[in-house]
Amino acid sequence: MGLYGAMKLIKNANLYAPEPLGMSDLLISGEQILHVSEPGFTLPGLEVEVIDAEGRAVSPGFIDNHVHVLGGGGGLGFRSRVPELQTSQLTRVGTTTVIGMLGFDQSTKDMRGLVGKTKGFVGDGITAYALTGATLRHPVPTLTGDIIDDIAFIDSIIGVGEISISELGYGYDSLGPGAQYIAEALVQALLVGRLAGKGGFLCLQVPPYFEQCLKPLFTMLDTSHVPINQMIPSHVNQTEGYMLDAIQWGQRGGWVDVGANYRPDNFYERSIQPAEAVTRFVEAGISVDQILISSDGNGAPPKEEKGEAVPSRANYGHVGSLHMVWRQLIEQNRLPPEDALRLVTSNVAKACHLPQKGQIRAGMDADLIFFDKDWQVDTVIARGQEMVRNKEILVRGMFEETVLEGLK
Ligand SMILES: [Zn+2]
Missing domain, CATH: 3.20.20.140 (Metal-dependent hydrolases)
Structure with a gap:
């Protein structure tokens, strides 16, 4: 993965930063938020993973x-x-x-x-x-x-x-x-x-x-x-x-x-x-x-x-x-x-004096929740990595599954 392979562009997020910012795009580089912009943000010529929030509410x-x-x-x-x-x-x-x-x-x-x-x-x-x-x-x-x-x-x-x-x-x-x-x-x-x-x-x-x-x-x-x-x-x-x-x-x-x-x-x-x-x-x-x-x-x-x-x-x-x-x-x-x-x-x-946490803006850690219409947790990004996508868990602790399934 090259430098830009670690970049993600989240499009069509209804941002709560936590103050309401309305529809926005969000650029993540590695573990941090690089840029918050109006919808329609593009990075011509760069390889970026695009995640479409489809208008869902997105919070820290x-x-x-x-x-x-x-x-x-x-x-x-x-x-x-x-x-x-x-x-x-x-x-x-x-x-x-x-x-x-x-x-x-x-x-x-x-x-x-x-x-x-x-x-x-x-x-x-x-x-x-x-x-x-x-x-x-x-x-x-x-x-x-x-x-x-x-x-x-x-x-x-x-x-x-x-x-x-x-x-x-x-x-x-x-x-x-x-x-x-x-x-x-x-x-x-x-x-x-x-x-x-x-x-x-x-x-x-x-x-x-x-x-x-x-x-x-x-x-x-x-x-x-x-x-x-x-x-x-x-x-x-x-x-x-x-x-x-x-x-x-x-x-x-x-x-x-x-x-x-x-x-x-x-x-x-x-x-x-x-x-x-x-x-x-x-x-x-x-x-x-x-x-x-x-x-x-x-x-x-x-x-x-x-x-x-x-x-x-x-x-x-x-x-x-x-x-x-x-x-x-x-x-x-x-x-x-x-x-x-x-x-x-x-x-x-x-x-708790955690200056990198708790808000969505450039320079903060890329920790995000996408909510469904009922404010249930839908997708979760932690330090730039998708941990949960559409309620499906993508990342678990090393032994979470093996321990639970070991007796089957
Ligand atoms: Zn206690």
């Missing part, structure tokens, strides 16, 4: 900022450890950039595995990053022994998380030191992020069931003045109490990250429907630019019924919930498509 690829790529779970015994996520599980739902993290189980899954998994995704053709740490241990486990060195020297690692505020662990309010540890980890990540040119942000888990929720962090913010937008509080719609604190958090200028898997119909009885949570934030005067959605996918916390965890049943979180909830925002007329798209593209790129 989705960025999922919270995924347990190595498999979460483990809270219900060794049998409850979730398997590793596979590349096509992400691409088939439009996710072309994933941020992976450890979760509850930091005994059998570690940072070496997480960084290796991240590199594997990149090898498959998508974009993947990792956060250093795990949910329930202060100080957090790291790859090199130190948050600062992890972010300074490991290319994949761009921040720290998912960390619980509570030093007692999930399901308990903090005795006090938890918020202080969050501030220390946050500032380490922030400062080294400047050196390494990375976001250095912190993905926050909040014990949502008692009185504290985000309150220890409001006190921490008042005393330390650390920048609120270096933290991403996760699945803020998990309970009404957390939601109320998250509205205040948003009113103070912070990101609010809605958890797509936290839904009453998905065994989180006390949660607020994610689409409803987005509407409540907008009605509370929080800018659409501050709202994110993530899946917290491929994890498996214990199921909750009547407000109690069910000790023998896990609840798997699908990465596809990100697209499902995003689509509800449009179907339920809560947001126009261009605004809904920001929650899963440009806002996330800004929150």
